Amino acid sequence: MQVLTVARKTGKQSVLLERDIALLSAATVAGPKEGLGPLAADFDRICSDNIMKEESFEKAERHMLEEACYLSLGKARLTPDEIDLFIAGDLLNQVVTASFCARKLAVPFLGVYGACSTLAEGLSLGAMLVEGGFAKHVLVGTSSHNCGAERQYRYPTEYGFQRPGYAQWTATGAGAVVLGSGGEGPRVEAITTGKVVDSGIKDPLALGAAMAGAAADTIYNHFLDLDRNPSYYNTILTGDLGGIGKKLNEDILAGKGYDIRANYADCGVLLYYPHQKAGSGASGCASSALVFLSHFYRKMTAKKLRKILLVATGALHSPTTVLQQESIPCIAHAVSLEI
Amino acid sequence: MQVLTVARKTGKQSVLLERDIALLSAATVAGPKEGLGPLAADFDRICSDNIMKEESFEKAERHMLEEACYLSLGKARLTPDEIDLFIAGDLLNQVVTASFCARKLAVPFLGVYGACSTLAEGLSLGAMLVEGGFAKHVLVGTSSHNCGAERQYRYPTEYGFQRPGYAQWTATGAGAVVLGSGGEGPRVEAITTGKVVDSGIKDPLALGAAMAGAAADTIYNHFLDLDRNPSYYNTILTGDLGGIGKKLNEDILAGKGYDIRANYADCGVLLYYPHQKAGSGASGCASSALVFLSHFYRKMTAKKLRKILLVATGALHSPTTVLQQESIPCIAHAVSLEI
Numbered sequence: 276m277q278v279l280t281v282a283r284k285t286g287k288q289s290v291l292l293e294r295d296i297a298l299l300s301a302a303t304v305a306g307p308k309e310g311l312g313p314l315a316a317d318f319d320r321i322c323s324d325n326i327m328k329e330e331s332f333e334k335a336e337r338h339m340l341e342e343a344c345y346l347s348l349g350k351a352r353l354t355p356d357e358i359d360l361f362i363a364g365d366l367l368n369q370v371v372t373a374s375f376c377a378r379k380l381a382v383p384f385l386g387v388y389g390a391c392s393t394l395a396e397g398l399s400l401g402a403m404l405v406e407g408g409f410a411k412h413v414l415v416g417t418s419s420h421n422c423g424a425e426r427q428y429r430y431p432t433e434y435g436f437q438r439p440g441y442a443q444w445t446a447t448g449a450g451a452v453v454l455g456s457g458g459e460g461p462r463v464e465a466i467t468t469g470k471v472v473d474s475g476i477k478d479p480l481a482l483g484a485a486m487a488g489a490a491a492d493t494i495y496n497h498f499l500d501l502d503r504n505p506s507y508y509n510t511i512l513t514g515d516l517g518g519i520g521k522k523l524n525e526d527i528l529a530g531k532g533y534d535i536r537a538n539y540a541d542c543g544v545l546l547y548y549p550h551q552k553a554g555s556g557a558s559g560c561a562s563s564a565l566v567f568l569s570h571f572y573r574k575m576t577a578k579k580l581r582k583i584l585l586v587a588t589g590a591l592h593s594p595t596t597v598l599q600q601e602s603i604p605c606i607a608h609a610v611s612l613e614i
Numbered sequence: 615m616q617v618l619t620v621a622r623k624t625g626k627q628s629v630l631l632e633r634d635i636a637l638l639s640a641a642t643v644a645g646p647k648e649g650l651g652p653l654a655a656d657f658d659r660i661c662s663d664n665i666m667k668e669e670s671f672e673k674a675e676r677h678m679l680e681e682a683c684y685l686s687l688g689k690a691r692l693t694p695d696e697i698d699l700f701i702a703g704d705l706l707n708q709v710v711t712a713s714f715c716a717r718k719l720a721v722p723f724l725g726v727y728g729a730c731s732t733l734a735e736g737l738s739l740g741a742m743l744v745e746g747g748f749a750k751h752v753l754v755g756t757s758s759h760n761c762g763a764e765r766q767y768r769y770p771t772e773y774g775f776q777r778p779g780y781a782q783w784t785a786t787g788a789g790a791v792v793l794g795s796g797g798e799g800p801r802v803e804a805i806t807t808g809k810v811v812d813s814g815i816k817d818p819l820a821l822g823a824a825m826a827g828a829a830a831d832t833i834y835n836h837f838l839d840l841d842r843n844p845s846y847y848n849t850i851l852t853g854d855l856g857g858i859g860k861k862l863n864e865d866i867l868a869g870k871g872y873d874i875r876a877n878y879a880d881c882g883v884l885l886y887y888p889h890q891k892a893g894s895g896a897s898g899c900a901s902s903a904l905v906f907l908s909h910f911y912r913k914m915t916a917k918k919l920r921k922i923l924l925v926a927t928g929a930l931h932s933p934t935t936v937l938q939q940e941s942i943p944c945i946a947h948a949v950s951l952e953i
Contacts, residue, residue, distance in 0.1 A: 284698070284747065284748065284749070284750070287698075287722075288722050290747075290748050330938070331938055333934060333935070333938065334938070359623070359626075360807060364727065367932065367934070368707045368708075368932045368933070368934060369707075369727070369729070369930065369931065369932035369935075370727040370930075371930065371931070371932045371934070371935050374810060374930035374943050374945075375930075375935070375940070375943060377809075377810040377930075377943070377945075378810040378812050378943040381809055381810070382809060383626075383627050383807035383808060383809055384807070384808070384809060384810055384945060385726070385728070385735060385738075385739065385807065386726060386727040386728050386735070386930070386945075387724070387725060387726050387727065388703065388708070388709040388725040388726065388727045389724070389725050390708070396724060396725070399724075400724065400739065403742075403743060403746060403748050404742060404746075406746060406748075407742060407743075407745060407746025407747070407748070408623065408629075408746070409623065409629050409742050409746070410623070411623070427934075468699060468722035468723070468724065469722060469723065470716075470720055470721060470722055470723060471713060471716040471717040471720070471723055473717050591708065591709075591710065591713035591714075591716075591725070592708065592710070593706065593707045593708035593710045594707070595672060595706070595707060595710070595766075596672070596708075596710050596714070599669070599670055599672065599673070601714070604713050604714060604716070604717040606713075606716075606723060606725075
């Protein structure tokens with residue numbers, strides 16, 4: 276029986292980790308549009324098209340996630356056999372990208388669903404399971420594909436649906452990260468697990484606005500639980516609020532007494548250039564994966580940024596709940612990373 | 615900083631828990647067909663119809679899960695405010711039953727997707743998070759609804775699709791359980807997290823046969839990791855293999871040198887009487903929830919059964935992957951319970 280120090284629960288929603296749980300490696304595979312964006316130089320691979328010689332967009336997404344997983348394992352100098360748990364999720368019905376990728380990896384697998392908050396949910400769970408001694412190495416992965424997601428949630432892209440300017444663009448790509456104890460990478464230092472927050476928005480194209488309340492609630496409770504202020508972090512990084520949701524999040528937090536504007540960024544705002552016609556910005560599980568696991572992970576390992584609060588956000592609706600005129604429940608999970 | 619003993623990893627896929635993590639309470643809400651079955655006396659509530667005065671089957675399922683959660687909380691004499699984490703999942707696209715229930719409970723929420731293995735996945739994760747000190751009380755819930763699942767995966771029930779005799783019947787109902795440290799309930803003593811196993815079956819009506827290989831793989835690795843034999847348990851209880859899958863599972867394990875027939879049962883076989891026309895037996899997340907959290911949980915708390923290996927099984931396909939002619943990846947997670 277091992278005797279170890281374990282996590283401290285702090286406040287209602289947060290835990291502090293004590294055992295130097297690190298992101299040992301990270302890898303990103305970006306779609307072609309993402310590869311034309313401002314972060315192109317930070318991706319490990321950029322796909323030249325959306326289909327990757329596969330028979331369907333769904334299989335192309337799976338291909339991207341598998342590649343991100345193997346790239347991440349390679350960087351950590353680990354084989355799948357050395358992975359105790361694979362934690363993954365995506366947007367497709369029945370989370371099939373993750374499940375089929377788990378079939379290929381053939382390691383113990385826990386499927387999660389947090390919509391676009393999946394990266395933070397996976398990092399949270401993986402870090403806690405390593406900290407608790409339940410696993411030595413955990414692989415976390417997530418992905419989304421514009422063409423697969425659009426035809427499932429809204430219309431096939433071939434239909435040419437006219438998108439309103441406030442809509443977001445589901446990012447195409449995948450990211451994976453290996454968690455373990457020790458090593459040189461950024462540490463998962465604290466975790467705040469989100470509650471579902473529903474702001475009453477029913478428009479499934481206004482996801483940034485719908486998710487802003489959940490992001491603000493999690494960030495607020497993170498500050499409260501850990502007695503921190505926005506200035507504690509070099510960057511507070513939300514997942515995919517886009518321009519509209521980012522502004523709303525700033526406003527809600529200002530109303531609660533926290534001005535985050537000085538060091539606040541949103542992955543959805545950063546992934547594309549304005550001329551790329553991505554509306555209010557990127558969305559999808561790949562938004563936070565492509566931006567955090569490339570650009571910000573590199574900045575952290577280069578010690579140019581030392582403290583980041585990653586707050587990935589997810590809209591937990593389905594096309595059926597939208598047709599049934601339900602409002603959109605949203606969630607955000609926060610992971611504090613330090614190096 | 616607390617100093618605690620933490621879990622031991624044993625073998626490739628299993629962990630032993632050391633801190634008396636118990637099922638503090640369990641509750642079940644059964645659909646009308648399930649309420650006419652042999653376990654009727656063990657359910658906490660039986661719904662008189664499939665719609666429960668709601669506007670849709672999806673909302674009726676949500677109603678059932680919410681009720682199971684509140685019943686379970688009541689039995690544990692806890693309010694939602696005393697729950698650190700809610701871990702839940704279901705079969706509906708985007709896991710909306712769990713997410714909308716989490717909106718109502720308003721506690722930190724982690725959505726999971728393991729298809730019909732969700733109960734075991736939730737119990738595994740919840741028990742590890744309590745053992746690791748990350749949560750004091752975790753609420754785990756899952757549900758399925760025949761009419762909601764059939765119209766999503768196959769055909770609306772109103773269509774009157776002629777089902778082959780080997781098909782299974784998606785169970786209607788919900789179950790919830792509160793996990794905590796200490797107390798009188800059955801202990802989560804060991805966990806074996808499953809790998810995805812694909813036996814090459816493409817028929818989405820032959821799910822028991824598809825899942826048998828995953829169940830056998832997890833049980834086999836559980837025995838191997840923990841150096842146990844089938845006789846270690848009073849009952850080995852799979853989730854929803856049904857009659858056909860149960861026999862296949864027995865045969866596969868016999869081929870690996872383990873004869874489990876003496877103390878082996880399957881929730882899918884136990885939920886309905888033969889005259890109820892449920893084909894090969896029950897399936898759906900509610901299968902293991904309705905059978906284990908009612909009948910077997912009561913037998914354990916009455917100390918008539920002391921050791922159970924719960925092995926909930928899930929088929930990780932989607933209607934899209936079936937149309938794309940993929941075979942069905944399956945998973946099974948094992949939770950060893952002792953009192």
